[in-house]
Amino acid sequence: MKKTGxxxxxxxxxxxxxxFFNRVYRVTGMIPFGRVTSxxxxxxxxxxxxxxxxxxxxxxxxxxxPWFVPAHRxxxxxxxxxxxxxxxxxxxxQQLLENEGLIVDDDRIVNFREKFWDPSTEFK
DNA sequence: ATTCTGACAGCAA
DNA sequence: TTTGCTGCCAGAA
Numbered sequence: 423m424k425k426t427g428x429x430x431x432x433x434x435x436x437x438x439x440x441x442f443f444n445r446v447y448r449v450t451g452m453i454p455f456g457r458v459t460s461x462x463x464x465x466x467x468x469x470x471x472x473x474x475x476x477x478x479x480x481x482x483x484x485x486x487x488p489w490f491v492p493a494h495r496x497x498x499x500x501x502x503x504x505x506x507x508x509x510x511x512x513x514x515x516q517q518l519l520e521n522e523g524l525i526v527d528d529d530r531i532v533n534f535r536e537k538f539w540d541p542s543t544e545f546k
Numbered sequence: 547a548t549t550c551t552g553a554c555a556g557c558a559a
Numbered sequence: 560t561t562t563g564c565t566g567c568c569a570g571a572a
Contacts, residue, residue: 441569442568442569442570443569443570460554460555461553461554461555462554462555462556465554465555465568470568470569471555471567472554472555472566472567472568473554473567473568473569474553474554474555474567474568475551475552475553475554475555475567475568475569476552476554476567476568476569476570477553477554478552478553478554479551479552479553479568479569479570479571480553480569480570481553482552482553483570493553496553497553498553498554498555499554499555499556503553504553504554505553506553507553508553515553
């Protein structure tokens, strides 16, 4: 199949032939500043709606990527920061989110509905 | 090849 | 509404 040139730049639409982890990283990179999405939403966007857990597993290794993967912008369906223990300090994820103007209360994104960004419907 | 695991999500209660 | 149980699938503890 045709390659889209020699682009190795991050933040671009996931390609079909990329392995799952890489596609997860790319979608995660598309999440706008100050917005969040869920593991399941990413999985659905990648055409594998039952692989939400694997998305989390991929993000667990995202720090190995050569470019910045805003993994803190991915929370669970309820808007809870279930992955916070995978950041250096258990409060790091919340701090990163607050730095983007989000409000976190009791490990949940306040106004999650409004801040939620679904790649399946909002990516253009 | 097989088995186990997990940053989940759907559904029943 | 929230909690607990179960199925899911891509990697590797």
